[in-house]
Amino acid sequence: MNIQKRLFFSEEAIMLVILLNAITIFLQGFHLESNLLHRLSDLDNILTLYFIAEAVYKVKLLGSRQYFRDGWNRFDFLLILLATPSLLFWFSPNTNAGLDFLLIFRTARALKFIRFFRFIPGIQVLTSGIKRALKASVLVIMAFFIYNFIVAVLSCYMFAELSPEHFGNPLSSLYSVFKVFTIEGWYEIPESMMEAATPWQEVGIKSFFVIILLTGGIFGLSLVNSIFVDAMVMDNNDELEKKVDALNLKVDQLLEQLKKEEELV
Known part of the structure; x- marks a missing residue:
């Protein structure tokens, strides 16, 4: 269980997989040897399976309500759904030509890089x-x-x-x-x-x-x-105005306190 949590809940592990996936798809855009391109495609599909397993594990552990309550989780799940149809051609290369339209979803693989934004500090703001x-x-x-x-x-x-x-x-x-x-x-x-x-x-x-x-x-x-x-x-x-108002209030309180002390003296 600890290994699964480290694998699917560790931000460092997820960031590493996203980065590896980005490099994989980037290299597939070059005219490389067919054998190397095939291996890169296999690695890309394996990483997609990792993202699917991550989502399934989190839904199972957190529950569907708690998982989908988070906006980033909903966004991640949508990106995974868009990238999943391309796996059909990996498991079944001789798929009926009538399903060739699913190849368009291969372009959705690049959208998985957007997940990297969730790890940027202050992205919520x-x-x-x-x-x-x-x-x-x-x-x-x-x-x-x-x-x-x-x-x-x-x-x-x-x-x-x-x-x-x-x-x-x-x-x-x-x-x-x-x-x-x-x-x-x-x-x-x-x-x-x-x-x-x-x-x-x-x-x-x-x-x-x-x-x-x-x-x-x-x-x-x-x-x-x-x-x-x-x-x-x-x-x-608005936040700056609130801080200035709070500071002015503290200054007024200190001035009143000083006046009271002077009167006592």
């Missing part, structure tokens, strides 16, 4: 800050997406014939508009459009893209970022 920031900025993000959607549909109807590669359909238009909003290389799209445009069309294109760059790229994204960051540091500011 970071995750709680992100949750709080998402709750505070969800309405602004939705409004930003709706604005992006409206501009994308409008751009699709305006520039579909002039630039079909960027605005030929609503989906490609949505991507192009969002690319402009990010400001990174925003000028490439309008410049490519103006190559086949008339002088009046050039004026319209320049005006249109300047407007959506200002409203969506500079003001829109800046607003979303500022609200998100402000919500993340809000908890730290």
Whole structure:
């Protein structure tokens, strides 16, 4: 029992397995000898079995309610479920071709590295800050997406014939508009459009893209970022204010005590 606890409850052991799994999958991305790749694949599947055994043992020891009460355990269990289907091809290489779609779950193996974050000191503070920031900025993000959607549909109807590669359909238009909003290389799209445009069309294109760059790229994204960051540091500011208030209270108490002692003297 002690060996099992050390194997499945020791943070050092779990971190070592996660690190070994990361190195294994990293090496499989290179064009190595087939024999070596086969051995790396076997090692990867064995490590996946370790994670499955870890989850089963913890559920058995802690109970399903207590195990799934922890958010990290629920997240770990989800990652294990995503990586498990790929084991079918390890145990049965001649699996029916109709199940080839399960191979897509092999990409989920890389998600197991996310488990490493739970061992970072102070990660709970970071995750709680992100949750709080998402709750505070969800309405602004939705409004930003709706604005992006409206501009994308409008751009699709305006520039579909002039630039079909960027605005030929609503989906490609949505991507192009969002690319402009990010400001990174925003000028490439309008410049490519103006190559086949008339002088009046050039004026319209320049005006249109300047407007959506200002409203969506500079003001829109800046607003979303500022609200998100402000919500993340809000908890730290609250803690500092509480500490300052507590310190002021202690100072006031000491001053009152000094006054009483002076009166007695």
